[in-house]
Amino acid sequence: MNKEKLLEVEKLNIKFLTSIGDVNVSENINFHLKRGEIFCIVGESGCGKSVVALSLTRLLPENAMINGSIKFEGVDIANLEDKEFAKIRGRKIATIFEQPMSCINPVMRIGNQIAETYRANFKCSKKEAKEQALKKLKEVKLPINRYNSYPHELSGGMQQRVMIAIALACNPQLLIADEPTTSLDVTVQYQILELLQEIKEKYNMAILMITHDMAVVHDMADTIGVMYAGNMMEIAARDAFFQQPLHPYAQELLNVVKDPCNYTIPGTVPNLMESFLGCPFEPRCNKSTEICKTKKPEDIVMGKRIVRCLNVVPN
Amino acid sequence: MIRYIFRRLLYLIPVLILTSFLAYMLVYLSPSSPAQIILQSRYSGDPTQEQINDFNQEYGFDQPILIQYASWLKNAVRGDLGKSLSDGSEVLDDFIYSFKASAELYFSSQLLALIIALPIGVYSAFKANSIFDRISRAYSLVGMSIPDFWLGMLLVYVFSIVLNLLPSFGYTSPQNIILPMLALGLSSSFSLIRLVRTSVLEVLHLNYIRTARSKGLSEGQIMMKHALRNALIPIVTVVGIHLTHFIGGAVAVETMFAWPGLGNFFAKAAGNQDIPVIQGFVLLSAVFFIFANLIIDIICKQLDPRIDYQNEGGKNNG
Numbered sequence: 001m002n003k004e005k006l007l008e009v010e011k012l013n014i015k016f017l018t019s020i021g022d023v024n025v026s027e028n029i030n031f032h033l034k035r036g037e038i039f040c041i042v043g044e045s046g047c048g049k050s051v052v053a054l055s056l057t058r059l060l061p062e063n064a065m066i067n068g069s070i071k072f073e074g075v076d077i078a079n080l081e082d083k084e085f086a087k088i089r090g091r092k093i094a095t096i097f098e099q100p101m102s103c104i105n106p107v108m109r110i111g112n113q114i115a116e117t118y119r120a121n122f123k124c125s126k127k128e129a130k131e132q133a134l135k136k137l138k139e140v141k142l143p144i145n146r147y148n149s150y151p152h153e154l155s156g157g158m159q160q161r162v163m164i165a166i167a168l169a170c171n172p173q174l175l176i177a178d179e180p181t182t183s184l185d186v187t188v189q190y191q192i193l194e195l196l197q198e199i200k201e202k203y204n205m206a207i208l209m210i211t212h213d214m215a216v217v218h219d220m221a222d223t224i225g226v227m228y229a230g231n232m233m234e235i236a237a238r239d240a241f242f243q244q245p246l247h248p249y250a251q252e253l254l255n256v257v258k259d260p261c262n263y264t265i266p267g268t269v270p271n272l273m274e275s276f277l278g279c280p281f282e283p284r285c286n287k288s289t290e291i292c293k294t295k296k297p298e299d300i301v302m303g304k305r306i307v308r309c310l311n312v313v314p315n
Numbered sequence: 316m317i318r319y320i321f322r323r324l325l326y327l328i329p330v331l332i333l334t335s336f337l338a339y340m341l342v343y344l345s346p347s348s349p350a351q352i353i354l355q356s357r358y359s360g361d362p363t364q365e366q367i368n369d370f371n372q373e374y375g376f377d378q379p380i381l382i383q384y385a386s387w388l389k390n391a392v393r394g395d396l397g398k399s400l401s402d403g404s405e406v407l408d409d410f411i412y413s414f415k416a417s418a419e420l421y422f423s424s425q426l427l428a429l430i431i432a433l434p435i436g437v438y439s440a441f442k443a444n445s446i447f448d449r450i451s452r453a454y455s456l457v458g459m460s461i462p463d464f465w466l467g468m469l470l471v472y473v474f475s476i477v478l479n480l481l482p483s484f485g486y487t488s489p490q491n492i493i494l495p496m497l498a499l500g501l502s503s504s505f506s507l508i509r510l511v512r513t514s515v516l517e518v519l520h521l522n523y524i525r526t527a528r529s530k531g532l533s534e535g536q537i538m539m540k541h542a543l544r545n546a547l548i549p550i551v552t553v554v555g556i557h558l559t560h561f562i563g564g565a566v567a568v569e570t571m572f573a574w575p576g577l578g579n580f581f582a583k584a585a586g587n588q589d590i591p592v593i594q595g596f597v598l599l600s601a602v603f604f605i606f607a608n609l610i611i612d613i614i615c616k617q618l619d620p621r622i623d624y625q626n627e628g629g630k631n632n633g
Contacts, residue, residue, distance in 0.1 A: 057529055059525055059528060059529055086531060086533070089528075089529065089530075089531045090529060090530040090531020090532070091531055094529065094530075095526075095529040097522065097525070097526065099522065102521065102522040102523065103522045103523055103525070103526045104523055104526060105523045105526075105527070105541050105544075105545070106523070106545070106619075106620075106621055107544055107545055107548075107618065107619055107620060107621070108540075108541070108544070116530070116532070116540070117530040117531065117532075120530060120531045120532045120533075120536065121531045150620040150621070152620070152621045163526075166526070166530060167529075169530075170531075
């Protein structure tokens with residue numbers, strides 16, 4: 001299996017310019033993905049996970065300012081012309097979203113929506129595109145007689161399968177899955193995750209998955225990135241992460257998973273419009289020290305692990 | 316679908332009974348009697364009581380109102396809506412004649428409005444807040460503040476009086492339609508531009524447009540294949556409602572250009588208290604309304620597969 005780096009994100013900064021001030025949703029984020037790897041970004045709602053994912057394929061609204069380098073197959077795609085970028089989006093990097101019902105066109109037959117993706121990226125006849133779409137329907141385990149169905153005639157799980165089929169239409173190298181199972185019930189959720197695993201194996205595809213569900217992370221991830229208030233607090237391989245999380249926020253997250261009925265992390269996610277002098281997690285952190293209030297933590301690299309905390313001692 | 320159409324047509328019966336009944340009652344609420352008005356113009360002077368009685372007997376106005384209504388209804392079902400009191404012509408023929416004139420004017424003007432408003436509105440939404448968008452918004456706002464008859468006068472002034480290109484009124488040559496069509500079409504296009512812009516803009520912010528973008532479609536493809544089709548649903552509904560307004564909505568313009576349309580005719584009949592004409596027009600207008608709405612609903616169903624007519628009561632997303 002080819003383990004070269006498929007996606008490398010370095011010093012990614014994203015800011016939303018609004019009329020009442022700037023919102024920093026990503027501060028110097030670094031991470032990378034290899035082919036065939038599943039990288040999960042976890043964190044509470046409102047910490048910038050989805051924004052980071054959407055920024056990779058320029059799906060953010062126009063008031064988002066993106067800085068940094070995004071290398072895909074060795075090419076910096078952050079500064080590509082729109083025309084060049086169009087050759088990558090949909091064809092090499094595909095995206096699936098949460099709430100599939102709202103993400104597929106309600107007045108277009110699902111088969112056509114899959115075929116359309118293929119035709120937009122490869123010059124081919126309508127017939128070829130339809131064949132490809134039928135193949136993809138089979139791949140996501142939808143009966144092919146659903147080709148002519150409309151989205152509202154399908155269940156939530158089936159809609160997400162359609163979404164996946166649309167994303168897979170061009171056999172992309174990287175699939176960005178933004179909370180793909182959030183709006184689905186638990187059994188359907190499991191089926192969708194299984195399907196994603198299967199497809200990943202088949203095409204040696206990399207998946208960047210955004211989720212806040214630790215169970216999903218445990219099932220799916222090869223590598224985990226923990227995000228908090230626009231910062232990537234810790235990146236670690238799955239087993240190492242679950243055995244011994246290093247960042248206090250990661251530890252707290254796991255504490256919550258262990259005892260979800262009684263334990264919560266005190267405080268709330270900060271408003272990203274405020275700028276932080278020190279560590280953004282400091283007010284909620286049970287290990288914070290004086291220095292945390294005044295100094296921004298930087299990435300500490302320990303082999304394959306990266307931690308952004310002032311109190312972690314590099315070994 | 317066919318069952319649905321059949322059921323909708325069945326609704327016609329109670330609606331028509333009710334509207335015809337109301338039309339009858341409304342006419343009798345007015346203080347002056349039709350005999351008074353008709354005879355006054357017939358003999359150019361106050362009619363005698365004898366003349367009034369003869370008139371009432373001839374037309375059955377001396378009968379109790381419910382009996383009058385019943386016999387009128389009986390004839391109406393056979394397609395006989397009676398004769399006009401003022402000139403003795405068949406009400407049905409009058410209606411068909413002025414309906415034709417109205418339809419010509421209204422359909423062409425609405426078509427013109429669509430041809431103008433669709434591209435401008437779509438492009439405005441596509442380039443929201445650009446200079447083009449600002450100009451088109453200002454243009455439509457100014458246009459919306461201009462009444463259609465005033466626009467008509469302006470057009471008459473420019474094209475008939477100054478340039479002497481087009482006839483200013485009448486219904487004799489094909490050129491006659493141009494000015495009233497422009498007056499009506501332009502004035503509906505102003506509000507339509509805003510409607511198109513708003514509905515396209517609304518759709519452009521929805522999640523499936525983001526999906527279309529993520530699929531690698533170009534902005535043009537996104538607009539034509541995904542945004543426009545969805546934005547058309549409210550537009551069709553509004554244009555359809557506009558169309559059904561042509562019965563009374565164009566009175567000013569029709570009168571100005573001496574266009575023998577429904578509005579013009581109806582206004583005249585109301586002024587003359589020409590009861591059979593009023594009743595016939597109200598009844599036939601109701602029939603037209605129901606058919607027009609049915610057709611709009613069918614078009615909307617074609618545009619939006621989520622509309623489910625089998626399950627009535629708004630359960631569209633079942």
